[in-house]
Amino acid sequence: IKDWKTRLSYFLQNSSNSNKRKSKKAAKHRNYFRPSPEEAQLWSEAFDELLANKYGLAAFRAFLKSEFCEENIEFWLACEDFKKIKSPQKLTSKAKKIYNDFIEKEAPKEINIDFQTKNMIAQNLQEATHTCFSAAQKRVYSLMENNSYPRFLESEFYQELCKKTPISRAAQGT
Numbered sequence: 001i002k003d004w005k006t007r008l009s010y011f012l013q014n015s016s017n018s019n020k021r022k023s024k025k026a027a028k029h030r031n032y033f034r035p036s037p038e039e040a041q042l043w044s045e046a047f048d049e050l051l052a053n054k055y056g057l058a059a060f061r062a063f064l065k066s067e068f069c070e071e072n073i074e075f076w077l078a079c080e081d082f083k084k085i086k087s088p089q090k091l092t093s094k095a096k097k098i099y100n101d102f103i104e105k106e107a108p109k110e111i112n113i114d115f116q117t118k119n120m121i122a123q124n125l126q127e128a129t130h131t132c133f134s135a136a137q138k139r140v141y142s143l144m145e146n147n148s149y150p151r152f153l154e155s156e157f158y159q160e161l162c163k164k165t166p167i168s169r170a171a172q173g174t
Contacts (some may be wrong), residue, residue: 010077040161047145079137095128
């Protein structure tokens with residue numbers, strides 16, 4: 001569990017360091033705080049609850065890294081960012097980057113998807129649209145939700161976050 005805490009602490013520290021360059025108001029909204037046990041327990045109700053929480057996402061990402069499959073969450077996040085792009089030029093450029101990073105054979109962060117889906121994406125890149133990665137993103141989401149997410153919920157790290165810390169007698173003033 002110490003390794004988990006070290007990794008998560010490092011990840012969160014590096015994430016917050018990049019925020020220092022932004023305005024104080026923007027940085028304030030991006031700070032990561034350890035969730036209450038009740039908040040952490042909400043993550044077990046739905047995978048989307050986990051992904052919607054910044055600390056939960058960071059914890060899940062660290063968990064995937066420990067299982068050597070962080071490319072799944074990185075791909076899913078890249079697709080979420082991709083859907084927000086307005087400029088057609090940027091859309092094409094980002095589509096090629098996602099393809100090169102995650103889809104093509106021997107890609108540095110190659111995700112595990114079937115041959116047909118890869119071919120469909122390659123064809124869709126000719127005229128990139130916001131939906132060209134949808135099928136692959138759904139498959140990766142399903143893979144994380146059905147495989148990685150249950151293991152995360154069973155992990156020592158997650159169980160530790162859900163533990164209520166007992167209030168000591170000294171803190172109670174007795």
